[in-house]
Amino acid sequence: MNPMNRRRFLRGVAATALAAKGLGRAQNTPRPRVGLQLYTLRDLLGDRFKETLEQVAAMGYKGVEFAGIYGGLSPTEVKGFLGRLGLEAAGLHVSLEQLEHDLDGQVALAHTLGAPYLVCPWIEPQLRGSETRWRGVFGRLERLGRACRSAGIQLAYHNHDFEFEEKIAGQPVFDALFASAPSLEVELDIAWAHAGGHDPAAYLRKYAGRTPLTHLKDLKGRQTVELGRGEVPVEAAVRAALSSGVRWLLVEQDDSPKPLESARLSLEWLRSRGFV
Numbered sequence: 001m002n003p004m005n006r007r008r009f010l011r012g013v014a015a016t017a018l019a020a021k022g023l024g025r026a027q028n029t030p031r032p033r034v035g036l037q038l039y040t041l042r043d044l045l046g047d048r049f050k051e052t053l054e055q056v057a058a059m060g061y062k063g064v065e066f067a068g069i070y071g072g073l074s075p076t077e078v079k080g081f082l083g084r085l086g087l088e089a090a091g092l093h094v095s096l097e098q099l100e101h102d103l104d105g106q107v108a109l110a111h112t113l114g115a116p117y118l119v120c121p122w123i124e125p126q127l128r129g130s131e132t133r134w135r136g137v138f139g140r141l142e143r144l145g146r147a148c149r150s151a152g153i154q155l156a157y158h159n160h161d162f163e164f165e166e167k168i169a170g171q172p173v174f175d176a177l178f179a180s181a182p183s184l185e186v187e188l189d190i191a192w193a194h195a196g197g198h199d200p201a202a203y204l205r206k207y208a209g210r211t212p213l214t215h216l217k218d219l220k221g222r223q224t225v226e227l228g229r230g231e232v233p234v235e236a237a238v239r240a241a242l243s244s245g246v247r248w249l250l251v252e253q254d255d256s257p258k259p260l261e262s263a264r265l266s267l268e269w270l271r272s273r274g275f276v
Helices: 003-012 038-059 074-086 094-099 103-113 133-148 174-181 190-195 200-205 234-242 257-272
Strands: 032-037 063-066 087-092 117-120 154-157 183-189 213-216 218-219 224-226 246-250
Touching: 032 038, 032 087, 032 257, 038 063, 038 074, 038 257, 063 246, 074 087, 087 103, 087 246, 094 103, 094 117, 094 133, 094 234, 103 117, 103 133, 103 200, 117 133, 117 183, 133 154, 133 174, 154 213, 183 190, 183 200, 190 200, 190 213, 190 218, 200 234, 246 257
Parallel strands: 032 063, 032 246, 063 087, 087 117, 117 154, 154 183, 183 213, 213 246
Antiparallel strands: 218 224
């Protein structure tokens, strides 16, 4: 999602204190399933949570990744509703602040929903910009990663472009982060990796076995578009994901005047390439 919008969105959403078995580094994993990151549908979920998820399931998506909206339902109710639709909870996006102040609640939510992964989706600008600041973030994420793993949940980190643009000792912050935080898994957003000047397929291969979740997103300039309609080498990235232990291919489009239609078109594009 757009970095500033993600920041505002996560601040404005109060996640309910609500997983499945914790999953470590994947090897010999089955073909990844295709899900939808629900930030794509954020403007619909508040008033039409159930109806919207019914449409997602009818399109053929196998799971969803939550971004803090649960339609006013209890965790148990959400879990039951997902089950009736045949959808799985692939993961939950939770801000660094929420993770540090309510880790027990977020872990409980993940367990109730059957979500193996909590994902930190964003680092505030004031925590970036220097090696000292970044090293502090690395330590915080590693501590959270160890705590999550002890509780049977895996913590992952979702990138934007700045982790590739900023450098520490000559290497992208992205690489320095995962070298410094061995308990942390990768959720590679292929569009932001591309926008940051790097080949997403190469990064999927580099972090094979450590990337259970991948965001499939396309860009035309800085505008997100349906898969296959932009400049990101999506097909090459998906092919790399298929051989890199990825468990979930998660479609996300930050902005669209017709988000359900965009979600449908992106899934149809994946079908047309034989990925679904």
